[in-house]
Amino acid sequence: MTSGHVQSAGARxxxxxxxxxxxxxxxxxxxxxxxxxMWDDQIAMLTRTHRVLRYDTRGHGASDAxxxxxxxxxxxxxxxxxxxxxxxxxxxxxxxxxxxMTALGLGLAHPARCGTLIVCDARADAPAPFVASWDDxxxxxxxxxxxxxxxxxxxxxxxxxxxxxxxxxxxxxxxTTPVAGYAGCxxxxxxxxxxxxxxxxxxxxxxxxxxxxxxxxxxxxxxMAAATPDxxxxxxxxxxxxxxxxxxxxxxxxxxxxxxxxxxxx
Numbered sequence: 621m622t623s624g625h626v627q628s629a630g631a632r633x634x635x636x637x638x639x640x641x642x643x644x645x646x647x648x649x650x651x652x653x654x655x656x657x658m659w660d661d662q663i664a665m666l667t668r669t670h671r672v673l674r675y676d677t678r679g680h681g682a683s684d685a686x687x688x689x690x691x692x693x694x695x696x697x698x699x700x701x702x703x704x705x706x707x708x709x710x711x712x713x714x715x716x717x718x719x720x721m722t723a724l725g726l727g728l729a730h731p732a733r734c735g736t737l738i739v740c741d742a743r744a745d746a747p748a749p750f751v752a753s754w755d756d757x758x759x760x761x762x763x764x765x766x767x768x769x770x771x772x773x774x775x776x777x778x779x780x781x782x783x784x785x786x787x788x789x790x791x792x793x794x795x796t797t798p799v800a801g802y803a804g805c806x807x808x809x810x811x812x813x814x815x816x817x818x819x820x821x822x823x824x825x826x827x828x829x830x831x832x833x834x835x836x837x838x839x840x841x842x843x844m845a846a847a848t849p850d851x852x853x854x855x856x857x858x859x860x861x862x863x864x865x866x867x868x869x870x871x872x873x874x875x876x877x878x879x880x881x882x883x884x885x886x
Contacts, residue, residue, distance in 0.1 A: 625683075628701035629694055634682035635675040635702055639667035644735065644883050645711035646670035647699065649719025651741075651862065652805050653766070653773060653794045655681030658716070661868040665876060669883040670712065675702055677718065679801020681793075688804025691811055696725040703733060712882045714738040714875070717836065717861065718805055724814050727823045734823040736882035738875055741829050741836045741861050744815035744844050754806045761799050770794055776835050777862040786865050818847040825851045826878045828871075830859035852878075 623636040636656060646666060648659050656674040659666075666672050676683040678690065678698055699722060703711055712735040715723035720742030727734045743750070760768040773794055774787055825848045829841045838855055845853035854874050856863050864871040 626701055626705040628678075628698045631678045631684040631686050631698070633675055633678060633684070633698055633702060635673060635705075637671065637673050637706060638663050639671035641671060643667075643669065643671045644885075645703070645706070645708040646672050646879070646882075647703065647708070647711045647713050647723075648672060648674040649699070649713070649715035649722050650674075650677055650680065651717035651719055652677075652809070653680070653797045653802055654790070654862075655793055655797075657681075657789075657793065658862070658865060662864060662872060665872050666879065669879050673702060673706055673708065673711070677722075677801075677805065679804045680797055683801075685798035685801035685804070687800055689807030690804040691808050692722060692725045692814075693729075695722045695805075695808060696729055699723075699726050700730060700733065709733070710735055712736045712738070712879070714740065715742070716740040716864065717742055718809065721809070721812060721814065724818075724821075724825075727821055727825065728814065728817050731822045735885060736878060737823050737825045738878055739825060739827050739844075741833050741841075741863065742827075742844075743836045743840045744812065744818060744847075745840075746810055746812040750812075751810045754810050758803050758806050761802060765799060766795050766797055766802065777860060778866050779832055779858060779860050781858075782866045790862065790865060815844065815847060818844060819849065821848050826875075827851060827853040828863075828874055829853070829855050830861060830863040830866075831855040831857045832860045835861045 713723040720739035
């Protein structure tokens with residue numbers, strides 16, 4: 621394991637690398653209000669086929685949280701800076717929620733840098749109710765800090781049967797997310813506009829969602845898959861927005877075949 625920081629557009633981004641040199645790169649991107657630790661349960665599986673680069677999205681974890689607003693062009697540029705820093709000319713990608721949306725942006729803007737994209741629990745457009753929900757959350761944290769949205773976020777992320785230990789791990793990440801970072805990334809989400817561009821996507825895309833996810837509903841992800849050339853979509857029953865933490869075994873069973881296929885590509 622190695623770790624460090626890379627400078628990108630006014631922010632120092634914290635990153636970590638796991639796995640053997642010489643294997644294909646896999647870049648992981650976290651959800652809003654989480655950090656690179658949300659992938660801890662998957663690292664043993666992922667490093668069987670890949671060298672794994674994960675990072676804290678700007679405004680999260682140990683990365684800087686400059687004043688926003690942020691946009692997806694900025695978040696995509698952060699991904700490029702990370703790949704350049706470790707010398708990865710091309711990488712497979714896996715992102716969840718905000719991270720999955722950023723992976724779509726990278727695939728559209730820099731297809732030559734991308735292998736397979738695994739996009740989890742994400743959407744590609746910003747209808748009016750979606751935008752209004754972010755306005756409400758930005759106002760809530762401005763008034764009461766991250767604690768103001770803790771219970772609502774956990775209720776969206778997990779089903780009622782989620783183990784208490786998983787909820788506690790998630791709560792710690794949520795509460796330690798800087799308000800400026802959350803608000804900056806939420807502003808990016810309000811401008812999400814990738815759906816109309818998905819027919820031009822050239823890297824292969826695999827969509828994965830929790831069947832009970834209300835933040836990235838199944839219908840929205842099915843529309844994304846229908847718009848994306850040669851895409852596949854799988855939905856995990858009984859899981860919500862953060863399935864990799866709530867049921868690592870089910871999540872890994874779904875993504876492992878895609879990762880094996882990705883690693884075998886020239």
